[in-house]
Amino acid sequence: MVAAVRRVASALLLLLSGAGVLRISLFGDVYLRYVKEGLQPLLVVSGCVLVAAGLAGAVRDVWAGRRGSDTRGDADGDAEADGDAQAHGHGHGPRVAWLLALPALAMLFFAPPALGSYTAARDDAKAVEAYDRFDPLPSGDPVPLSLTDFIARAQQDEQRGLEGRTVLLEGFVTPGGGGGWRVSRLVMSCCAADARSLTVAAYGAEAPPADTWVRVTGTWHAPGAALDVATVERIPQPPVPYADRTPDLNR
Numbered sequence: 001m002v003a004a005v006r007r008v009a010s011a012l013l014l015l016l017s018g019a020g021v022l023r024i025s026l027f028g029d030v031y032l033r034y035v036k037e038g039l040q041p042l043l044v045v046s047g048c049v050l051v052a053a054g055l056a057g058a059v060r061d062v063w064a065g066r067r068g069s070d071t072r073g074d075a076d077g078d079a080e081a082d083g084d085a086q087a088h089g090h091g092h093g094p095r096v097a098w099l100l101a102l103p104a105l106a107m108l109f110f111a112p113p114a115l116g117s118y119t120a121a122r123d124d125a126k127a128v129e130a131y132d133r134f135d136p137l138p139s140g141d142p143v144p145l146s147l148t149d150f151i152a153r154a155q156q157d158e159q160r161g162l163e164g165r166t167v168l169l170e171g172f173v174t175p176g177g178g179g180g181w182r183v184s185r186l187v188m189s190c191c192a193a194d195a196r197s198l199t200v201a202a203y204g205a206e207a208p209p210a211d212t213w214v215r216v217t218g219t220w221h222a223p224g225a226a227l228d229v230a231t232v233e234r235i236p237q238p239p240v241p242y243a244d245r246t247p248d249l250n251r
Contacts, residue, residue, distance in 0.1 A: 011057035018050025020107030032240050033114040035191045069178065114241040116211040117174040120184040120197040126153045126196070134161055141166035142217045144247040147185050147198040151225040162230040169200060169227065170235065170247045173212045181207035183216055183227070188242045198244060201226035214248060215239050 024030040025043035035043065068098040115179055124139040129149050134157050137143050145153075145167050153162050181202050208214055213235050218227040238245075 005170075007194045011061065014054030014057060015048050016054075016108065017045045018054060018106035020104045021047035021050060022137060024107050029239050032242070033111045033192065036188060036242070037240060040235070061174060069156070102226035105121070113211075115186050115192055115195055116172055117184065119195065120172075120174045120182075120186060120199060121176075123186075123195075123197040128155070131156055134159070137161055137165055142249075144168040144170040144249050146246045147171055147183070147200055147243045148187075148244050149246070150200060150227075153224075160222075163222070166217055166219055166230065167227070168215065168217050168247050168249070170213070170215050170238075171200070172237075173200075173208050173210055173214055174199060175207065175210050176201065183214065185244050186242055187244050192242070195242060197223070202229050203227065205232050208232060208234060215251075 021043055024034070025040055025047060031040060031043055036159040042077070128151050129154050134153055143165055147169060150167060150169060169183055171185045174182040174184040176182050182199040183202055184197055184199045186197055188195040201221070201224070202216065202218075204218070205216075205228060215230050215233040215235050216227065217231045220226075221228045235251075
């Protein structure tokens with residue numbers, strides 16, 4: 001009996017996990033909170049494999065149950081004794097296994113939000129890649145820049161091309177020390193587990209609530225990656241939160 005329950009639990013867990021993966025990867029863009037855009041096909045394939053494995057396990061158990069009912073005989077007593085012994089030794093197995101259903105149910109019925117200020121505040125901001133040269137900034141203000149581009153220019157541009165220019169940045173709010181705040185983004189190489197933070201210190205404006213996505217304009221606060229903020233506009237979270245893209249001036 002215990003072995004049968006364990007098999008049923010395994011099949012259901014596979015079905016739930018597969019359905020959860022398919023739900024986030026096929027219906028909407030929820031999967032972008034966890035992996036890069038190019039990994040969607042792999043998620044779909046993984047979900048299909050899990051569902052197929054769960055269905056195969058369920059069919060196997062039904063078939064085995066029918067065969068077992070046809071072959072029962074005088075040995076039922078011995079089998080029942082053996083089952084009691086197994087239940088005594090392994091009765092907690094299925095109950096522990098059901099804990100694995102919680103992540104699967106979470107994917108099916110609600111999705112955790114993308115990583116935000118909690119992660120960014122606890123991550124040591126990594127230096128952006130070294131640039132060989134910087135193209136001149138386009139004429140006209142404000143100049144839309146990704147956080148990567150702004151940080152690189154602030155840290156590496158010996159010509160100080162940011163000086164005197166008004167720039168436009170987008171990111172989410174991360175509270176900083178001493179009542180200050182930062183405009184942040186998290187970028188990833190593969191999945192949310194390897195996300196790293198990009199942060200620009202913000203001065204001269206009241207901090208919106210943590211994790212609020214904002215569109216800010218301001219001037220470079222030399223010498224580091226910081227901005228004297230002129231305007232702050234709240235915006236919706238972008239569909240791809242882990243992509244550090246240049247803001248669109250025409251929004």
